[in-house]
Amino acid sequence: MSIPRLFAEAELSEGLEVPALPGQGHYLGQVMRKREGDPVVLFNGRDGEWRARIAAIRKDRASFIPETRLREQSSGPDIRLLLAPVKRDALDWTVEKATELGVRRIQPVITARTVVGRVNTDRLRAIAREAAEQCERLDLPDIAEPLDLHAALDAWDGAPLLVGDARGNARPLGVVLAGKAPPLGLLVGPEGGFTGQELDAVRRRPFVSPAALGPRILRAETAAVAGLAVLQALAGDWAVPI
Incomplete structure (x- = not known):
């Protein structure tokens, strides 16, 4: 056993x-x-x-x-996820998978189209703890309290932040990542996507780079997990020989 x-x-x-x-x-x-x-x-x-x-x-x-x-104690690369909360089961799943993928911090962000009124961060921390126990991580991700999107960007430390661009005119995520190294962040919008005003405001930030996540429209939780996997594969600890 x-x-x-x-x-x-x-x-x-x-x-x-x-x-x-x-x-x-x-x-x-x-x-x-x-x-x-x-x-x-x-x-x-x-x-x-x-x-x-x-x-x-x-x-x-x-x-x-x-x-x-x-x-001995060690930590993975400083990769962060900013995520507009989605419905409970999808959010729980996203936190579990992001923990398995080695994300260091998960920051819920409230946007104009966010449909979830309250985020139970205590439950999310418990989910992250169980996932870390199972996947043999040596640490837990930091689950932050929710912030308004613009407040979260105001508090950002200037590390490169990639945002999925559903308009179809951004370069592929792998191309945008070229030459970048952690700390890195990924910003994923709500189920209905960012409003045009939000996306314009986000793109005006000097540390933000729009990036395309392929030719298909992804659910928010799919975009989060797929994007984190690409970050780990090209710039994180998946790229380091074991």
């Missing part, structure tokens, strides 16, 4: 007892049928990855003892 891999918030150090996060004790005991002494793997985004054992488990509580560091 596979060894559970779990995110921890506490410091990870040999012999230092670590409390389980809410829900982890129930998962280990009731779902995975684990007992005291069974192995787990822990990571916290700071201290690398550790092989540990379950020190105590009772109902919904548990604690662990780290024993051996398996991997």
Whole structure:
């Protein structure tokens, strides 16, 4: 049976007892049928990855003892996603896949055609944590609180930001990426697309480059995942030999 891999918030150090996060004790005991002494793997985004054992488990509580560091801490390239929130299932899926693709930060942006009134960032952080546990990331993406599109652009640090251009007059994403390296960002609009005024305002920003995502109209969640995959393949850690 596979060894559970779990995110921890506490410091990870040999012999230092670590409390389980809410829900982890129930998962280990009731779902995975684990007992005291069974192995787990822990990571916290700071201290690398550790092989540990379950020190105590009772109902919904548990604690662990780290024993051996398996991997030193490392981070992937600084690739960010700015995404107009879509409906719940599609947004959950996008956050899960963006985490698997190694994105460092996810910034929800509110646009004129955004149809979602509220973004549950706590739920999105839980989804990202579970995805990171499964895909063997050593850190979690930062899930930011939603910002108005223009406020998000005002707060941008000047890194190259690529925006999908559905008007059909932009260069292909791979061409726009040539010569660029992280930090990089990808901006994906809402289901109905940006308004003309929004797209014009975005394109006036000096750090923004319009980019075409192929000849077909993509759903917002498809555009986000496809665009991130291209960024990783051409400018991220997919381009680095393993």
